């Protein structure tokens with residue numbers, strides 16, 4: 001690789017002389033953020049797994065941890081937007097900029113455009129970090145690029161660089177790839193400002209939601225213990241403020257009184273339990289159980305009535321997580337492909353298919369995911385989704401209920417899967433809205449699509465099907 005830094009466009013002579021030669025400031029927060037960006041780039045790591053690990057290892061807490069979190073997650077989330085702006089400031093294509101240097105530039109650009117960090121501090125700290133990474137030869141270049149970015153605020157940059165089509169412009173403004181903005185538009189329509197509100201909500205930091213373990217504590221008690229608020233819709237939900245620290249550290253989570261679980265996920269799991277069924281109702285199945293969030297909720301609910309839950313998970317390490325999440329519940333974990341689990345046909349009263357999906361509904365929680373996912377992922381997943389749903393319909397008994405759930409609003413993974421399966425199977429689609437009581441804005445049914453901007457949840461989709469007697 002050519003190791004010369006690229007020259008910024010119209011940069012003139014570097015203005016960073018004052019900083020050159022100065023020893024790098026102690027800057028643990030930015031250092032960690034940069035290391036997260038590197039792990040995401042080089043190891044396909046998940047930022048929300050790497051960051052807490054690095055913070056623990058380096059004993060970073062308090063304000064430094066909060067800053068590292070804001071910078072690491074924010075930069076990952078905004079990467080595509082930052083790149084469009086950086087590309088305008090640098091003469092050569094970004095693909096030709098050294099990757100470590102590009103990480104530092106993205107981190108700096110994020111600070112300049114999307115935080116209240118004073119510009120001089122953002123510029124100087126970025127120059128320092130880049131110099132630590134790559135030596136003094138890059139200092140002038142980084143300084144010049146950063147100063148170029150300060151010439152406009154985010155809104156001005158977006159106006160300058162946005163494509164002419166409405167969805168493309170909205171995608172840039174809300175830091176989404178265009179294909180994802182289009183998938184949201186397909187599900188929501190493009191009239192009014194709802195698409196903009198959906199993409200904006202998807203670009204914001206989400207609150208942490210907890211689910212109180214049924215039969216353990218109530219949501220009100222959990223709220224009092226954790227300092228959160230009872231969630232508006234889930235009978236087990238508690239919402240904590242965004243940025244309230246690592247929820248895994250909460251004593252209530254460690255003691256299995258509750259788990260971290262989006263309120264939308266809670267609602268979809270609970271919806272499976274709500275349609276009445278004639279006859280026995282004590283054998284439930286979770287066909288795609290890892291890492292075990294919904295299995296823990298369902299296991300606790302079925303336990304109250306003396307029933308059992310079977311939990312199938314194909315990936316052995318994720319099956320272990322299901323075991324851990326459900327260790328004191330009547331749950332049997334099977335490591336198997338849900339399409340050929342070996343479990344007996346027509347033997348379960350309720351079956352959940354929480355199918356593998358693009359996760360486009362939970363982009364808020366997985367900062368880098370929007371830039372990693374590709375449109376080509378969708379086709380492969382929808383085949384698996386259809387096959388798993390057929391298997392679930394085989395496994396449920398006549399009169400029993402199947403919930404098909406995905407964390408995505410993409411129509412190919414939601415309505416199209418249902419349309420295809422309903423053409424081939426004799427099952428009745430229930431009006432799922434009836435089993436999300438008091439949840440507003442659920443559309444025309446029969447399926448439920450939750451949204452961050454409407455419900456404050458992930459964009460979970462839920463269909464409920466009944467097998468005829």
Ligand SMILES: C[S@@+](CC[C@H](N)C(=O)[O-])C[C@H]1O[C@@H](n2cnc3c(N)ncnc32)[C@H](O)[C@@H]1O
Pocket residue numbers: 265287288289290291292293294295312313314315318336337338339354355356357
């Ligand atoms: C959306 S996640 C399920 C989340 C889980 N229900 C929860 O609430 O924690 C989908 C899971 O399905 C698993 N999976 C993928 N293909 C599978 C298959 N053919 N059979 C069973 N599980 C599968 C994945 O490993 C993943 O753990």
